[in-house]
Amino acid sequence: MGFGRRLAERVDEHGPLCVGIDPHPELLAAWGLGDDPSGVERFARAVVDALAGHVAVVKPQSAFFERHGSPGVAALERVLADARAAGILVLLDVKRGDIGSTMTGYARAYLGEGSPLAADAITLSPYLGFGSLTPAIELASATGRGVFVLARTSNPEGARVQLAERDGGTVAQSIVDAASAHNAAPSEPRPTGLGDVGVVIGATREHGLELGRLNGPVLAPGLGAQGARPADVAGRFAGLRGLLLPTVSRSVLAQGPSAEGLRGAAKHWREELGAGQPGAPFRAQHRDGCAERPPGPRSARSQAADLD
């Protein structure tokens, strides 16, 4: 089964929340853990153990493991194995991007069958062009895994790149459109359903993107500590045909290290996301038609390029 379908099933079961695993120095200290490989491993495994069976996806941030060199990366491998055994989906946030045999190398590392660093899905960064990511997208499809390509991030510095225009559209929209094209033309033997190529779009501001043809997942960071409220998020992604995964990190992680604290915070956010938003955009709207609706007309607003 492809990643998109697996993800949609988990979201049907546990709701759409994705919880970030960001063992940065302040949180490690707050949890009484050392800022060392053992500390990041204990932190991450505690989150996995507390949330497996309670949320659809966790998202470890690779930088906080790489910070501790190869022992940190070895800790990440054990966290990934732990999550696989617990049956929770893992989106590993690595933001890799390169060309040719180098991109193939990254794909093998993070999406290859049998690799100790393989996750269910990874994030990718498209500065070298969406097409340069093809080796990762193809390997993900072949191994039942997924990718989330950066499109429009919420940090103010992102606009100079992501809202630049060429051929009549912004860079960010071109990333969404390229992901949509992949999801519309699935490689055999993946059947129709939610596609495997997701995008990352920050939830803290208007994104101005046309998402009515995506047919894939959208990772939307920004809920909670970064300021976005569930109602804002639902409104900003109302036009999405796909599946929205709002991400929280700090506001859940700050309730650890107790499993009850972590689960309670995750439950709070799941309920907040559910309240007043039955169905779209937090349920898969895809091409099998079970919850399908036609994409709306392209709004004037989404064509007004600069939303900063």
Next chain:
Amino acid sequence: MGFGRRLAERVDEHGPLCVGIDPHPELLAAWGLGDDPSGVERFARAVVDALAGHVAVVKPQSAFFERHGSPGVAALERVLADARAAGILVLLDVKRGDIGSTMTGYARAYLGEGSPLAADAITLSPYLGFGSLTPAIELASATGRGVFVLARTSNPEGARVQLAERDGGTVAQSIVDAASAHNAAPSEPRPTGLGDVGVVIGATREHGLELGRLNGPVLAPGLGAQGARPADVAGRFAGLRGLLLPTVSRSVLAQGPSAEGLRGAAKHWREELGAGQPGAPFRAQHRDGCAERPPGPRSARSQAADLD
């Protein structure tokens, strides 16, 4: 001493060549090495041992180590330690890019004093905006290290992002301009001289960029197997105020594993680069005035945005 000055000294001594260390499966097989952590380590250390004292810079590609999981990353750490001991500058090609505390995490991993993965310089990818890279640029300055930010790559898929326009200029030019601004306003206590913020510009085609104010290094991949000839490279970067580092990989690596073969190939390229090009652009043209010349007028060609 800042990275820019250290680099300029090495280039004065050994010439401007940068040799990539890309232990991909085909090269490992050609060298009779296994496609495993031990194989990539032996490959990389052989290149370092052969070329230390003969070229200014080597550039290991992180993806080929990450492919082998944490044992591959541990091998990379030993390669970095080996290179430090041998006194050859290492530009680690990791193309990291993120925001906030995550970017700080990557900076600590690859540019932090005492980190086992720290190199003399790293590559960065600016899809989240040049400004998002500030934690890495600041830590590099503080520890005498450098960064090379992707600007214009030679792969055809790069154009959709890198040649998109905003505020009257391309994304690629905005990266060069932001690097120039950093190099023009060095933080204390770095004295004047070649700056620490470099850019990456492919050498295989016309780049269309105005480089007369960069005052920093340019990594220019594409020589040799990728098709660029030394005369092409010199011509394309004639307007550079800074220091050009042409990079070769395959055409040197294919002459291994013998140290004589590797050194012979590196010597060939050094001589090719030197022939007919005394001085600019393979010597530092920077603000102390020793080899300074005024930037030329902005050419019509560099303003004609689309050079594909």
